[in-house]
Amino acid sequence: MNEKRIASQSRNNKIKWWLRNILCPLLFTIISFKLRLQDIDANKSVVWDEAHFGKFGSYYIKHEFYHDVHPPLGKMLIGLSEWLANFDGNFEFESGSTYPSEVNYKVMRQFNAIFGSLCVPVTYYTTLWMNFKFLTTLLITIMITLEHSYIVLSKFILLDSMLLFFTLTTFACLCKLNSLRDQQMTKKWSLWLLLTGINIGCVCSVKWVGLFITVIVGLYTIIDLYRHWCNNQLGRLTYYKHWLLRIIYLITIPFLIYLFCFKIHFQLLYKSGTGDSSTNTLFQVNLEGTKxxxxxxxxxxxxxxxxxxxxxxxxxxxxxxxxxxxxxxxxxxxxxxxxxxxxxxxxxxxxxxxxxxxxxxxxxxxxxxxxxxxxxxxxxxxxxxxxxxxxxxxxxxxxxxxxxxxxxxxxxxxxxxxxxxxxxxxxxxxxxxxxxxxxxxxxxxxxxxxxxxxxxxxxxxxxxxxxxxxxxxxxxxxxxxxxxxxxxxxxxxxxxxxxxxxxxxKFWTDFILINFAMASSNNALVPDPDKFDSIASDAWEWPVLHRGLRLCAWLKDTHRYYLLGSPFNTWISTLSIFVFFGIMIRIAYKWRRQTLLLTENDFWSLLIQAILPFCAWLSHYLPFAIMGRVTYVHHYVPALYFAILIFGFVVDYTFGSSRSYIKYPVYLTLMGGCIYIYILFAPICQGLQGLGAKYLKLQWLRTWDIVI
The missing domain is CATH 2.80.10.50 (Trefoil (Acidic Fibroblast Growth Factor, subunit A))
Structure with missing residues (x-):
């Protein structure tokens, strides 16, 4: 009987493992691809920043040197998508212009949608590695799957989905490393440390915003090294080896990836182009067709x-x-x-x-x-x-x-x-x-x-x-x-x-100068006091959804897209940040009064589930709140992800261990609310069509300009 019971339990464990680790993430991934690929070619015009990034990709097809404020990896990937679409580089991607029949923009958009779609399974495994309750994992994954801003940004030739994907993979690798903290120096741990470094290199090579998640990895690394420093049983030689491995994997390898991206960038763009003036004389004069x-x-x-x-x-x-x-x-x-x-x-x-x-x-x-x-x-x-x-x-x-x-x-x-x-x-x-x-x-x-x-x-x-x-x-x-x-x-x-x-x-000279030119161009992106930018917004507006952004011409006979976070996800995650402070104060107070015992495992769980997501939200949000450059709604996209993780922690901490008659209704209500709000606001990311009057029900705030 015991053998049958053990065999039955083993089968149940295997089924549960397959359900949690294979079937659930596969189902979410399929839904994610479906939502992001749906009617992806419905709008046949150059939408929003496709005018910039589609053109930058075409320069790689034509091999003409250009200058931009962002590192080259994301734009080289866009160039790859255009090459896969057999694009000859001759379309100028003028804002609002109609794609000609010979430009297979659908393939280009589908390539970009892959990054946005894969954010969902990455989120799922991240929350598993963060050791959230399974219901919390499902809730967070549903929120990311149905986030309107993530869906709409995945549908076009932009850098935002790539940036979000590599930001998420970097944090996912960090969470996996934390789960392996007792297996350090093993091959498995070293592999994930290497993957963390590779993803840092990739996210920083798409946009410099990637430095914000790099700071979080650095913060965790300092805490982890301090733990080893306090371990009297750890030999000094082993301790220095920990330092060496992290320097190689988390600093040297990301920098080499960043460097290698520019090496490829320079090799591909060997003809004179629009960006010549951002470089030195010797670089320009060696370009084919130099002026x-x-x-x-x-x-x-x-x-x-x-x-x-x-x-x-x-x-x-x-x-x-x-x-x-x-x-x-x-x-x-x-x-x-x-x-x-x-x-x-x-x-x-x-x-x-x-x-x-x-x-x-x-x-x-x-x-x-x-x-x-x-x-x-x-x-x-x-x-x-x-x-x-x-x-x-x-x-x-x-x-x-x-x-x-x-x-x-x-x-x-x-x-x-x-x-x-x-x-x-x-x-x-x-x-x-x-x-x-x-x-x-x-x-x-x-x-x-x-x-x-x-x-x-x-x-x-x-x-x-x-x-x-x-x-x-x-x-x-x-x-x-x-x-x-x-x-x-x-x-x-x-x-x-x-x-x-x-x-x-010299490559090193070219590399330094082009990066400084990027910094100068970024610093020059300041609001013009003599002009009103109708689509710009301030950082305080993003967590409260004060306004959205029209991504294309607002004509009734076209598919129109409105960049706005899900009201459910954004408002509830913003509220959870304040609740988070209350929870942390309560934990600190009880620990101080010695009515709460925090073990080492409790500390690491709190760090990875709460403290690091909050620090990541802060690092991705605060810089935009204090910088002088012009800002837009899409700058909140990475910060929103970490706000949702904070919300997951709040729910998990408050209801994760509650009795079933409390826990299940709460989770089902939250999941149902997320799904309902997605369905209600689905047109803003799947395309508004026809007269604006039928979308009056979506005009929740006067500052939203969804209706014509």
Whole structure:
């Protein structure tokens, strides 16, 4: 009898295991794919940010270099989807334009929907590894499966589903690691540590928002290492091995993945394109079809040229007729990345210097020069007037003209590096002369001793948000912010050497500069006080669903999509954050009064189920609440996931261990409420059709603009 009972129990356990680990997640995955693929091609127009990311993907098809504020992995995956759809790259993805018949946008959208759909099984296993009650796992998974904002963002060619997927997989790996914390140094634990690092690398390579979940992994790692530090039975050598493994798997590998994405990015985009100006001269001149024309190798007094900074903001030296609003009130000197006639300068002798009119004088190391702006004919000038944005530097301005000026117009050439030609047969050039492309030099102000510098900062609107140029006291020749090179050069008295090939750019330099350019572009995404952005929203509006976002043209004869979180999921998860504080205060109070015993396992359960999800919500929400850049509803998407996990903890803690007659009605009510609200609001993510009057029942708040 005992053997039969044991066999029966074993069968029941196997059935329960298959139900929980295979059948349930499979069912949820099927439902997830069904909802996200449903009528995915119904709207035949370029929807919302498909205008950006579809176009970025097409650049990989055409191999044209572009610049964007986000790392390249997500956009390379979009490019892969376009390649799989046999797209030739010639459609421009203009906002609102209709997809032509030859563009298989359905395959592109389906590819993106895969990431959104897989968020559901990832959520399911995450909650299992968090050791929630099974009913809590089902509740959270249903909420993620039926979340309107997740569904609608999965239907289009966007980065949000990819970002959410890799954010979820990173947190899932962390939860799995926590479940294996007593098996550290085993092959299984090492594998999941490796997977955590790979997912960190992927999420950070889609958007920098991935750094927020990386912070959570770092927080957990610090706590875990502190646990080992307090373990007196653990040898120091083993402890240092723990450090080494985490450094390799959680820092080195993610960075190498991030680096590798840019390596592929540069390899694929080998033609000149719209993003050339965000890079340095050597990168641009080596692009196929580059806009930079090769000029004479040596520069003379009287040569016209443009010159580009080697600083973290690799802009061309620029000036224009506008004046500084304060300081000297002289002409502005700025850095400007794009081709413009106001970037052209001319080398001239300093005043009082004797020269032979019939002789050609080469620009060499140590030469004293004046730089004259070609259009305004003002001199590049500096004086003891404080710079306008940075502190501790002197203003650089455009002053006087050919006849009018003073000693503060004089600069000294200091050559700091010379690069050989990429043509191995090209003869070695004179290292004391300034050459186009290959000579890196500094300009020292003769009177002040400071150096012409691009600070990497930008002027306000009065300076057209262009780069700040100053005169800076620099004590090191290796200060790249003071380095410059000649980009274009014109001189009718010299011939062009066709055998010369410019040096190849260095990958590490390109990598650093493109990342700084991304940061600068991100910082430039600030609200324009002179314009009203009807689709922008503030962070305080997201947790309360104060407003949504129309994703496309609001015409009655088209499928219309409205980006709005599920009212059930969003409001109840926001409320749960306040309840969470009450629970944590109660636990802390009872523990302090010694009426609650917290074992080590209790601590780790509380950490992974409550504390880390709250920290993750905070890290994904708070930065958008305090940053100055323009923000939109979709920025709350990752934070909403962790808010739902917090809600799961609140329900699990409050009702998970209750009696059946309390627990089951509560869970069934919550699941039913989630399903009902999804069905009621399903049109906002599956497509509103026809007259808006029939959707008046969805207009719960006056600030929602669902109805036409």
């Amino acid at each position: 930079i024309k090769q000029g004479p190798r040596n520069l003379l007094f009287g040569s016209h040229f443009t010159m580009r900074s080697h600083g973290l903001s690799p802009n061309l030296l620029h000036s224009h007729p506008q004046l500084y609003p304060d300081g000297s009130h002289q002409r502005q000197i700025t850095g400007y990345a794009h081709f413009d006639n106001n970037n052209v300068w001319e080398f001239q002798f300093i005043r009082g210097q004797k020269f032979d009119l019939g002789k050609l004088y080469l620009i060499s190391d140590g030469a004293e020069v004046r730089l004259i702006h070609n259009n305004t004919r003002s001199n590049l000038h500096s004086h003891k007037v404080p710079s306008h944005v940075s502190r501790g530097n002197w203003e650089v301005s455009g002053y006087g003209n050919d006849a009018d000026g003073d000693d503060h117009d004089n600069w000294v050439i200091e050559i700091v590096d010379q690069l050989p030609s990429a043509n191995p047969n090209y003869p070695k050039e004179d290292d004391n002369l300034v050459h186009q492309f290959s000579t890196f030099f500094r300009l020292r102000h003769k009177s002040l001793g400071c150096y012409l510098t691009s600070t990497g900062l930008s002027y306000p609107a009065w300076g057209f948000s262009q780069a700040e140029i100053v005169c800076k006291n620099s004590w090191s020749k290796r200060d790249k912010s003071t380095w410059w090179n000649i980009e274009e050069h014109w001189n009718e008295n010299l011939s062009i050497d066709e055998d010369y090939l410019p040096p190849k750019s």
